[in-house]
Amino acid sequence: MNIENLHSLFLECNSVCTDTRKIKKDDMFFALKGDNFNGNMYAEKALKKGAKYAVIDDNQYKTSAQAIVVNNVLETLQELAIFHRKHLNVPIIALTGSNGKTTTKELINAVLSQKYKTTATVGNLNNHIGVPLTLLSMDLNTEIGIVEMGANHLKEIEFLCHIAKPDYGYITNFGKAHLEGFGSVEGVITGKSEMYDYLMANNKTVFVNGNDTIQVNKTKGANRFVFGNNTFVDTTIEFIDAQPFVACKYNGLIIKSQLIGDYNFGNIAAAIAIGNYFKVADDAIKNAVENYIPTNNRSQIIKKGTNNIILDAYNANPTSMHAALLNFEKQTGPKIAVLGDMFELGNDAKKEHQNITDLATSLNIDKTIFIGENFYQSESDSKKVIQYKSFEDFKNDFDFTQMKNTTLLIKGSRGMALERVLELL
Template sequence: MIKRTLNDIAEMIQIENDLSPYGKKEIQGVSINSREITPGQLFIPFKGERTDGHQYVSDAIEKGAAAAFWQEDVPNPPTHLPIIIVKDTLTALQELARAYRNQLSIKVVGITGSNGKTTTKDMMANLLALKYKVQKTEGNYNNHIGLPLTILALEERTEVAVLEMGMSGKGEIDFLTKLARPDATIITNIGESHLQDLGSREGIAEAKLEIINGLKSDGLMVYMGDEPLLRNYFDSYEGQATVKTFGRTEQNDLYPVNIQQLDNGSKFQVNASEVEFTLPILGMHNVLNALSAMIVAQHFNVSFAEMEAGLVKVRLTNMRMEILQGQNGEKIINDAYNASPTSTQASIELLANLPGYKKKILVLGDMLELGADEERFHEEIGLSICAENIDAVFTYGRLGHLIAKGAKEVLSEDRVFAFDEKAPLIEELKKHVNDETIVLVKASRGMKLEEVVEGLQ
């Protein structure tokens, strides 16, 4: 984490007051939450519409904070405390992170995409940790606040940082990538998330492609080569970065061969190696995520033979293809962290092809932020369900009813159940499961379908 004196900070960012009385005082790390302050941290308050973090500055310092930012337009800064006055506390946080990153001798991998960012980040960190000291984005700290906090949490002896970059609109990835200055970047895919804000898949692609704006000129750009929107862009790319692709098809630099779906993951090989890889994560889409990480790992001189040991140990963040057991012996795949048509379709395909279960049940909820075509997307998901491989479909939410409507076109009505409340859904679902059943649960984060998972356990 950042360890600097207040005099150092005064040289890293623009400040508006005299720090000489406290200039030799050192901060160790930063926090934006006064309730979680640890001794020595720099507390950064934000002035919000409902609450103003400045009212907690004195409390934070009392709890051990070494110093605190104070926004210039907030009246009555305490004169008896180590306060750093800045024009805007959010901007100061970002500029401090930028200055700190520029002082670090570190390699950075930046990852974006509509789906699979966090999974790819976890895989990437595992592979690079075979040779380097690695830190990665924790949780969902991937936006204009989270990424600066992640950078300021980097140890000076860290060799590689794996940074996830999220967005909801244009210009956001551009800001993040120029702050992080990555040596390698990955675009996992282009889906439908944020259609509400960006209007089209073309708009989403343009926003994701901003990641290349901060890539070092001699860096590596890795993207999903099966996506025409990305391939069309890079077919006319004139930059100096090395560009490589991954995907299902042979037109890519790296693609999978000899894939074997297991009940707890996958075994596969790639076109560029004879090594057989074991990935303890379900789904073909996660094999593809692994390929993108493998290209970057190879760029950092990790061999395919070494990667086998790294992939087999990958563990994902909770609620991403998390395998659990229910009260009646059923297996549950908790993939309730987020959902889009692309990722939901991948999850349905996974469940349909999973061996070893006599009964397969889908529990699907609303997919949010899809814009004007949200109803069509939901009905199409229902229509895409294979009646031969899926035994029952349970839906939750207003838009979930449209998934059920589509599903009833391909499954008999007695195999499709639509609910507006979770309690009756859980009660009915329990009647359909036993120790030969597997249940896959997926929806957007706002639907909180992990509560259904908890109801089965």
């Protein structure tokens, strides 16, 4: 079956699904395969649960006319997304970066949805499967699409741009993330800049943080919209304060967010600038930013008894960990940091974990608890440092009942699942 015919069938369906546990009536099920599963085996179950069609790539699982056999399910999903994107012809804003992608995407969506019908990436579905799913979630009512793109190796952003064909793009920053795949920070810059390469080659628009020298230099000659507090920007957004939450000034308005950390200023500024570009009213921009509350373990502020918790446990890398600690030091009163291993650092893992250990020791933080094999191997003779090889060791040893009127920072890579600390409080 060619893509045009498959797209006609797709338009009969409510949505696309790849998990039979989440099937809804009249979905189109794509039988993806992984290292430990074969989606073809679940095609019949998907149809019985209400799916209108099931796309498979193994003939032996074709049990009805509703099962559509293709050469490769994943490639077909991607090709369908490309076709659908052309069918809709909706403006697409793509964003990537080492840190802050999802928060920035949520802020941009909050701002633009004040004026437009937007469709944005759900959660962090930002890879070779998530990007197609995001595109396929858009319909004729969508006025602007917002697509988050993640990458852990070279040519990945290039491939995702080939699928989404963005009209606009923004890179939050370049940091020490996924060094195992990119090889170095220079590799990160090259890999993330594949978005710039696509946009500039196709004469599309780039949003640029004028306070970031790398972004400014990388986009010379581009059709760009620059924001920040430098003199050459298209729109000026001035940082005011980050205690306790980030506040900024824009067109005479004071905007007070519910986000902690001065590192979130760039994320907020990007959303304001993009709102400005798309002519969202100033008061609507202010309303959107001020009412955005972070979720999903990203810079969440949680009150437990007399303690305040900064839960930033969705993910971590050396750049974001460094920024989080510098911000945490500014908190008043007793402070305890609970930090988990940072993953995907390859040969740099030992050095980067030692750097964070040294930084935490040097800061005005009462105690830092390190959890994970990498942090356990870091050297420190400070009495302010406690090291645990595993979460279970930490859980069985540390007594949280002694804590009163304390501020906690909880941060680590996703695989550490440090949100479990909340259960111990």
